[in-house]
Amino acid sequence: MQIDSIDIAQTASAAGIIYEALKKAIIEGQLADGAPLRQDEIARMFNTSRIPVREALTMLEQQGLVVTQRYKGAVVAGISPDEAGEIWDFRALVEGRVIEAAVPRMSPETLRRARCHLEAFSRATDPVEWGDLNRRFHTVLYHDSGLAYHLGIIEKTLDRVDRYLRAQLALSNGLARANAEHEGILRACETGDAPRAGMLTRQHILGAKANLLENLARR
Amino acid sequence: MQIDSIDIAQTASAAGIIYEALKKAIIEGQLADGAPLRQDEIARMFNTSRIPVREALTMLEQQGLVVTQRYKGAVVAGISPDEAGEIWDFRALVEGRVIEAAVPRMSPETLRRARCHLEAFSRATDPVEWGDLNRRFHTVLYHDSGLAYHLGIIEKTLDRVDRYLRAQLALSNGLARANAEHEGILRACETGDAPRAGMLTRQHILGAKANLLENLARR
DNA sequence: TTCTTGCATATTGTATCCAATATTCGATAT
DNA sequence: ATATCGAATATTGGATACAATATGCAAGAA
Structure with a gap:
């Protein structure tokens, strides 16, 4: 037997939570264009290690919401x-x-x-x-x-x-x-x-x- | 002074290499729809840890080339x-x-x-x-x-x-x-x-x- | 037999630690 | 004073170790 109404919302990984939060902040303009996104700073905000933060930043970069430079970090992507x-x-x-x-x-x-x-x-x-x-x-x-x-x-x-x-x-x-x-x-x-x-x-x-x-x- | 013709191609992170290789394999059809992508298996193939593999898989998922289920892993995304x-x-x-x-x-x-x-x-x-x-x-x-x-x-x-x-x-x-x-x-x-x-x-x-x-x- | 139940194994998610690179700031020379 | 060089610091990239969850199998009950 299967119970449908319970097995919802098991999809809350730390990376996913951080991703959603950062995305919302960028979309709503709370983070200005070019604002730097430091990994350990964000990790402290969410009480996690930098690993899920990096995963969230990777997702945001694929969406074009942040721009990353190797060994230099991520900033909010602007638009010309x-x-x-x-x-x-x-x-x-x-x-x-x-x-x-x-x-x-x-x-x-x-x-x-x-x-x-x-x-x-x-x-x-x-x-x-x-x-x-x-x-x-x-x-x-x-x-x-x-x-x-x-x-x-x-x-x-x-x-x-x-x-x-x-x-x-x-x-x-x-x-x-x-x-x-x-x-x-x-x-x-x-x-x-x-x-x-x-x-x-x-x-x-x-x-x-x-x-x-x-x-x-x-x- | 800056020398332009040299500072190219410094962008070869392990994650990037793995990403490109997997993407190519998927695009060219060498990996069939639904084929599982095991993290440690790929890591061994590239002589790295699972960390850059995970980053590559995250990128591929954002592009819609693989589908991931939490704690179950990634498979090549098919198309109906x-x-x-x-x-x-x-x-x-x-x-x-x-x-x-x-x-x-x-x-x-x-x-x-x-x-x-x-x-x-x-x-x-x-x-x-x-x-x-x-x-x-x-x-x-x-x-x-x-x-x-x-x-x-x-x-x-x-x-x-x-x-x-x-x-x-x-x-x-x-x-x-x-x-x-x-x-x-x-x-x-x-x-x-x-x-x-x-x-x-x-x-x-x-x-x-x-x-x-x-x-x-x-x- | 067939279904449950518990454990052993495999796999993924995250934390901690080390390596590689960039940036800052002070010392020195012109 | 200004520019240049080098060490100290900060930050990211990756490796290893541990935790959480899923899967497969074997044993037992209906």
């Missing part, structure tokens, strides 16, 4: 304006395609959840919550595509640039604009208009790209 | 037919876009190199060489796009499925067909017809997908 622009183009390409594939398969439950996130988004006041809800709104809409590989790539790409997304949202009219565009995308999903959902998603992302580059140039 | 089909769709989407971006920026040197690979491909007799030249032909054509992030994703995706590409090439008319289609793509690049290069690339990839799924179904 060129790279940022390119990544937003990539997002428009892939996320546009994925939402087109998702719309015809989208369940009422998914639509309900998306609207829930959208409303919570418009009510939220905490910048961290803005970022979380914005991201969840989008990924929920992509989910029903069933395109696991695409979804994985999208997640990794968002991890890579989430900091900048959050910073954009916090700017002047970032919130209002995002809200209006989200509303349009969700409407298209609700009416089953896949091409329109794709087009609006691409516009949404490329508009954000233009905004971002403008702000990066200003600094 | 569904996944395979999806990945070929992804390739058509991204590689089509990238070659469109590359054509207007493509240097004569690049075109020369591509033709060189194509000719070597048509002359080659070794299956391993087919795979290598096929891949190099494509990635050379993508390079001048300058889209570093896209290129990185493409490389990782090809790493993930290269085994199946090679198997396809070795089949009945795989070689002749690939050769003809490559010729068409290169011609479009040479004449600077970016949309045509993009279309032919998408066709090339989606045709290979159909072939692949057919063969997977037959087994």
